[in-house]
Amino acid sequence: MAKHAVAAVGWGHHYLQKRWLLALILMLSVSTVIAFFIRAAFDSCDRNVSGAVSDANVIGSARNAIQVADKRASQIAAAKPSPLSFMKSKIVLLVSHELSLSGGPLLLMELAFLLRSVGAEVYWTTFTKPSETDDVIYSLEHKMLDRGVQVFSAKGKEAINTALRADLVVLNTAVAGKWLDAVLKEDVHRVLPKVLWWIHEMRGHYFKLDYVKHLPFVAGAMIDSHMTAEYWKNRTRERLKIKMPETYVVHLGNSKELMQVAEDSVAKRVLREHVRESLGVRNEDLLFALINSVSRGKGQDLFLRSFYEALQLIKEKKMQVPPLHAVIVGSDMSAQTKFETELRDYVMLKKIQDRVHFVNKTLTVAPYLAAIDVLIQNSQARGECFGRITIEAMAFQLPVLGTAAGGTTEIVVNGTTGLLHPVGKVGVTLLAKNIVKLATHVERRLTIGKRGYERVKERFLEQHMAERIAGVLEEVLRKSKIKSSIHLD
Numbered sequence: 001m002a003k004h005a006v007a008a009v010g011w012g013h014h015y016l017q018k019r020w021l022l023a024l025i026l027m028l029s030v031s032t033v034i035a036f037f038i039r040a041a042f043d044s045c046d047r048n049v050s051g052a053v054s055d056a057n058v059i060g061s062a063r064n065a066i067q068v069a070d071k072r073a074s075q076i077a078a079a080k081p082s083p084l085s086f087m088k089s090k091i092v093l094l095v096s097h098e099l100s101l102s103g104g105p106l107l108l109m110e111l112a113f114l115l116r117s118v119g120a121e122v123y124w125t126t127f128t129k130p131s132e133t134d135d136v137i138y139s140l141e142h143k144m145l146d147r148g149v150q151v152f153s154a155k156g157k158e159a160i161n162t163a164l165r166a167d168l169v170v171l172n173t174a175v176a177g178k179w180l181d182a183v184l185k186e187d188v189h190r191v192l193p194k195v196l197w198w199i200h201e202m203r204g205h206y207f208k209l210d211y212v213k214h215l216p217f218v219a220g221a222m223i224d225s226h227m228t229a230e231y232w233k234n235r236t237r238e239r240l241k242i243k244m245p246e247t248y249v250v251h252l253g254n255s256k257e258l259m260q261v262a263e264d265s266v267a268k269r270v271l272r273e274h275v276r277e278s279l280g281v282r283n284e285d286l287l288f289a290l291i292n293s294v295s296r297g298k299g300q301d302l303f304l305r306s307f308y309e310a311l312q313l314i315k316e317k318k319m320q321v322p323p324l325h326a327v328i329v330g331s332d333m334s335a336q337t338k339f340e341t342e343l344r345d346y347v348m349l350k351k352i353q354d355r356v357h358f359v360n361k362t363l364t365v366a367p368y369l370a371a372i373d374v375l376i377q378n379s380q381a382r383g384e385c386f387g388r389i390t391i392e393a394m395a396f397q398l399p400v401l402g403t404a405a406g407g408t409t410e411i412v413v414n415g416t417t418g419l420l421h422p423v424g425k426v427g428v429t430l431l432a433k434n435i436v437k438l439a440t441h442v443e444r445r446l447t448i449g450k451r452g453y454e455r456v457k458e459r460f461l462e463q464h465m466a467e468r469i470a471g472v473l474e475e476v477l478r479k480s481k482i483k484s485s486i487h488l489d
Contacts, residue, residue, distance in 0.1 A: 080463075082114075082117065082118050082466065083463075083466050083467045083470035084114055084115065084117075084118045084120075084466055084469070084470045084473070085118050086470070086474065087115055087118050087119075087120040087470075087473065088118050088119035088120065089119060089120070089121065090115075090120050090121065090167040090168065090477075091120075091121045091123070091162070091165060091166045091167050091168075092115055092120050092121065092122050092123065092166060092167065092168045092169075092170065093123045093124075093125065093159075093162050093163055093166040093168070093169045093170070094108055094111070094112055094122065094123065094124045094125070094149075094170050094172065095125055095126075095127060095154070095169065095170065095171050095172060095176050095179050096108050096124070096125070096126050096127065096172045096173075096176060097126075097127050097128055097172065097173050097175040097176040097178075097179075098126060098127075098128050098129075099126040099129065099136075099137050099140050099141070100136060100137075100140075101136055101140075101363055103200060103388070104172055104173045104200050105140070105172070107172070107198075107200070107252070108124075108170070108172040108198070109140070109143075109144065110255070111170070111469065112124060112144060112147070112149045113147055113149075114466055114469075116147055116148045116149060121150075122148070122149045122150070123149070123150045123151075123152065123162050123166070124144055124149050124150065124151045124152075125151070125152055125153065125154040125159050125162075125179075126154055127154045127176060127178065127179040127182075127183075129154075154179060154183060155182070155183055159183055160183060160184060160187060163183075163184060163187070163191045164187060164190060164191065166191075166194065167194065167477060167480070168194055168196060168473065168476065168477060168480070169191055169194055169195045169196070170195075170196050170197075170198055171195055171196070171197045171198065171218075172198050172200075173198070173199065173200055173201060174197075174199055174201050174206040174207075174211045174212055175201075175206065175211055176197075177197070177210075177211040177212050177213070177214060177215070178210065178211060180192075180214050181214075188214065189217075192214060192217045192218050192219075193217075193218075193219055193479070193480050193483040194219055194476070194477075194480040194483075195214075195218040195219055196218070196219055196220050196221075196222055196472065196473070196476045197215065197218050197220070197221045197222070197245075198221075198222045198223075199221055199222070199223050199224075199228070199232065200223075200224055200385050200386075201385065202228050202231060202382050202383075202384070202385040202406060203297075203382075207235050207236065207239050207240060209240055209242075212236065212240070212242070213240075213242065215236065215242060215244060215245060216242050216243045216244070216245055217245070218245050219245065219246070219476040219479045219480050219483075220245050220246045220247065220248055220472065220475065220476050220479070221244060221245050221246070221247045221248070222247075222248050222249075222250050222469075222472055223247060223248070223249055223250070223385075224249070224250065224251065224252060224385045224386035224407060225249060225251065225385055225386050225406065225407035225410050226249050226410060227382070227383070227405075227406050227407060227409065227410065228385045228386075228406065228407065229247050229249050231382060232244060232247070233247065246475075246479075248471075248472040248475070250465065250468040250469055250472060251386065251407075251410065251411075251459065251460065251464075251465070251468065252386055252388050252391065252460070252465055253391070253460050253461045253462045253463070253464045253465030253466075254391055254392055254395050254456060254460055254461055254462060255462050256461075256462050258366060258392060258395060259395055259461065259462075261366050261370070262366070262369070262392075262395040262396045262397075262453075263395075267370075268370040268396070269370075271366065271367040271370035271371060272370045272371045274367065274371075275367050275368060275370070275371035276371050279325070279327070279357050279359075279371075281323075281325050281357075282323075284322045285322050285323045285324070285325055286321070286322050286323070286324050286325065286373045286374070286439055287325050287326075287327055287371065287372040287373050287374070288307065288324065288325070288326055288327070288372070288373065288374045288376055288401075288435060289326070289327035289328075289329055289368060289372040289374070289375060289376065290303050290326075290327070290328055290329070290330070290375075290376040290377075290378055291329040291330060291365055291368060291369075291375065291389050291393075292329075292330050292377075292379070292389065293330045293361060294328065294330045294331055294332060294337070294339065294340050294343070294361075295337075295339060296339055296380070297379060297380055297381060298330070298378065298379055298380070299378030299379055299380045299403070299423075300328055300330075300339075300343055300378070301339070301342065301343060301346070302378060302380070302424075302425065302427065302428050302431070303326070303328075303376050303378045303431070304326060304328075304343060304346055304347065304356065305346075305428050305432075306427075306428050306429070306431035306432040306435060307324070307326040307352075307355075307356070307432070307435065308350050308352060309428065309429060309432035310324065310432040310433075310435040310436050310439070311324060311352065311355065313432060313433070313436050314436060314439070319436070319439075319440055321439045321440055322439075323355070324355065324435070324439055325355050325356070325357060326352075326355060326356045326357070327356075327357045327359060327368070327372060328343070328356070328357070328358050328359065329359040329361070329362065329365070329368055330359075330361045330362075331358040331359060331360050331361060332360070332361055333360060340358075343358075344358070365389065365392060366392075366396075369392060369393055369395075369396040369398065370396060372398065373398070373438075373445070374398060374399050374400075374401060374435075374438055374445070375389070375390065375393035375398050375399070375400045375401070376400075376401050376402075376431075377389065377390050377400055377401070377402035377403065377408055377412075378401075378402070378403055378431070379403055379405065379406065379408070379423075380403065380405075380423045380424065381405070381423065382405055382406050383403055383405025383406025383407065383408055383409075383423065384405075384406045384407050384408055385406060385407055386406075386407035386410075386411075387402075387406070387407050387408050387411065390402065390407075390408060390411045390412065391411055391456055391460040393452075394411075394417060394449075394452035394453060394455060394456045394460070395453060395456045395460075396449075396453075397446075397449035397450055397452065397453045398449050398452065399417070399418050399419070399438060399445055399448035399449045399452060400412050400417065400418035400419075400452065401418060401419050401420075401421070401431060401434050401435065401438070402418055402419075402420055402421075403420065403421060403422070403423045403427065404420040404421065404422055404423070405423050408420070411455075411460070412452075413451075413455065416448070416451050417448060417451050417452035417455050418448060418452065419434040419437070419438075419448075421434060
């Protein structure tokens with residue numbers, strides 16, 4: 001799954017602009033709201049262009065449009081019974097291995113808020129926390145407290161008592177398995193029958209017996225894609241010699257707030273203008289963006305090679321296309337890792353620094369999705385467990401150029417909602433050709449984007465995710481009740 005990590009950044013200091021941006025960003029996902037309050041800035045790394053849209057009427061219209069959309073969505077939501085309504089008054093303990101602005105904890109928070117919305121009694125505990133609480137943890141915990149989620153220490157008596165009386169315990173990520181023995185100790189066997197293990201990882205180093213030795217004995221495992229579920233089934237059997245429990249695949253969905261922005265043409269136009277101005281690109285330029293944490297596994301290096309090849313193809317064949325730009329969203333200026341240094345050195349070596357833009361890592365992905373023309377999903381090896389940024393991009397009617405691996409193959413229909421290429425160096429040239437293909441065929445690019453949006457509406461909305469999770473929770477509660485009855489007998 002894509003992780004939109006750490007801090008949001010911002011565009012300027014104009015008062016009207018900040019008021020409108022606050023109204024807009026409050027409409028985005030929970031993670032976006034939190035990030036905005038942590039750091040109210042929004043600048044690209046390679047530029048510090050400050051500016052505001054000059055037309056105040058446009059900003060006001062966008063703000064009003066979003067408020068109206070929000071009111072309508074709330075009315076529709078109130079009229080529809082939630083598929084999770086059976087969880088009313090149920091006691092649920094959510095166990096996270098960490099509390100951060102990364103994919104796993106934020107997904108668990110979304111589940112917490114969905115359960116609270118139907119009247120469930122929800123408790124949250126974090127197994128690994130720094131000795132000193134930082135701003136991120138403080139903000140996340142208070143966001144949960146404000147929504148009625150009770151937060152307490154992972155290692156106290158309260159955690160044990162809550163686990164014992166809970167109707168459901170959700171362990172989030174493979175690493176959270178360490179909490180079972182460390183905290184519950186001799187009470188582990190009493191809690192396992194009501195544990196749902198939500199797994200998002202797809203990397204080999206998570207397959208440690210210390211983490212997952214209790215997997216065969218829990219009520220079920222919930223995984224974000226069929227590819228990842230199959231991988232876990234094979235690896236646990238072959239490497240650890242243990243059997244997976246009943247496993248449920250639950251594809252994720254876009255939040256209602258993100259969909260409201262994606263479907264608001266005025267809001268998207270304003271966001272597009274702002275981001276493009278901050279990057280120093282024109283409205284008619286074509287932007288191909290990879291939005292993910294900068295690391296070798298996410299494939300930014302191979303994307304830049306493909307982008308350079310695409311520029312060379314266009315030059316050699318004298319194609320008449322608007323200027324192409326590559327945008328890398330997920331940079332970390334404070335860290336300046338060896339890998340990111342390699343990326344920047346490559347850009348300088350090929351003399352394409354006027355065509356490549358590095359943008360600081362951010363949770364506020366909606367402005368960039370509104371500003372770009374094509375999303376690149378270039379995760380390597382086994383690919384993404386799911387890749388939520390892919391369905392978010394499709395909601396904005398963006399075609400996706402992705403690797404034929406992992407959860408991407410379950411989201412993108414090759415040739416219909418995007419174009420796929422192989423992982424590794426063998427995929428570089430095909431990705432370059434696909435970039436050129438979408439740059440030179442405007443109608444095809446727009447058609448692919450529209451079909452992607454239609455696929456999101458059919459399969460990848462919050463309601464769809466809630467329905468899928470509801471089916472899993474009903475089954476897990478049923479199993480837990482049966483096991484409890486047998487235990488009592």
